[in-house]
Amino acid sequence: MSETQNKGLKLLILVAALGYFVDVYDLVLFGVIRVISLKGIGITSDADIATYGKMLFNYQMYGMLIGGIFWGILGDKKGRLSVLFGSIFLYSIANVLNGMITTIEQYTILRFIAGFGLAGELGAGITLVSESMSKEKRGYGTTIIASVGVIGAVVASLLASYPDLINWRTNYYIGGAMGFALLIMRIGVAESSMYKNLDQEKTVSKGNFLSLFRNFSTFSKYFSVIIVGIPIWYCINTFVFFSKEMGQAMNMTDIPVPAKAIMFNYIGLCFGDIASGLISQYLKSRKKAILLFLCLSILSITFYLTVGKQNLTYFYIACTIVGFTAGYWAVFNITASEQFGTNLRATVTTSTPNFVRGAVPLVNILAGGFISNGQSYINSYLYVGAIVFGLAFIALLTLKETFSKDLNYVE
Secondary structure, eight states, rough: HHHHHOOOOOHHHHHHHHHHHHHHHHHHHHHHHHHHHHHHHOSSSSHHHHHHHHOOOOOOOOHHHHHHHHHHHHHHHHHHHHHHHHHHHHHHHHHHHHTTTTTTHHHHHHHHHHHHHHHHHHHHHHHHHHHHTTTHHHHHHHHHOOOOHHHHHHHHHHHHHHHTTTTTHHHHHHHHHHHHHHHHHGOOOOOOOHHHHHTOOOOOOOGHHHHHHGHHHHHHHHHHHHHHHHHHHHHHIIIITHHHHHOOOOOOOSSHHHHHHHHHHHHHHOOOOOOHHHHHHHHOOOHHHHHHHHHHHHHHHHHHTTTTOHHHHHHHHHHHHHHTTOOOHHHHHHHHHHOOTTHHHHHHHHHHHHHHTTHHHHHHHHHHHHHHOOOOHHHHHHHHHHHHHHHHHHHHHHOOTTTTTTOOOOO
């Protein structure tokens, strides 16, 4: 590789990592400023804040689900760079406007648009990096992207911890400003050579989302990839985003602060992503690394529910450990990218992480069903967890190992 190519690759990894940084920053930011921002537009009762907060979160997830499909198809039809530019531009506009809202209707629309825009970031970056690096080293590239990205959660949590110093509207402006700065940085990024070669093949169908459902083998592979990733967001959602409710359910004397729980959890996720990526490279296996972290996640949940409930110090330590063991996000995304050919790679790599994140409302609905039938709050989520992890183990067994797979092919 020439010096120019090496510099270009470093720039690509940097802008992809910073794109995911902005993605996570926004997703976590809403979680930690949800209450204060709703109060800022005149919604003050606890019941209304809870209702509208869940509604806004769901609309953001709907945006990510639909956006994941849209940007994935666009990435395969028009190129990976079209997504990197379009997604961050749309997100940046939405976030700046988010800082100007005065009504819940405006908030809802802009959360949907922001989610739609951000949906393309991670998948396009992972696709471009995986196609631009050698099959032996591409795992390192995606590990860097995921590791830098999750630091965005720590930054969002820290900024939101000082509402008297930094207004919640300013936090949205900061997100928009970072997006526009990133847009400028991407001007020097080159398109993947694999995609350029594919683009010359006019007879090959590109970005055909429906082709993922054309036969049982293709669909089951796509579905299995999604199922393997759901335990990550099950853990984040259940034990971190709802840390306050978990603390109450465990009868803790001091109730956890969600912003702190999120910050410690994402610190753990950062180191988990680094560890899982390096372990995957060392073992020369994506599947073995994921299997290891699935098993460790079950142990960390046990620690969380037994030791973590004793006091806040142990609780935040438990949140960090849960984050670390759920930190196979990087390996999950590179696995998704490696499972399909160049003509469908962006579609799969962009849609699967958003379907995984979009499964969070379903987790809460299922747990709510158990609760309404008389089960305790903790047991209800553990029942859902048993389903989620059980399916993930089965799905992982069905996937083929892709560590050294040549990605220059079409479906």
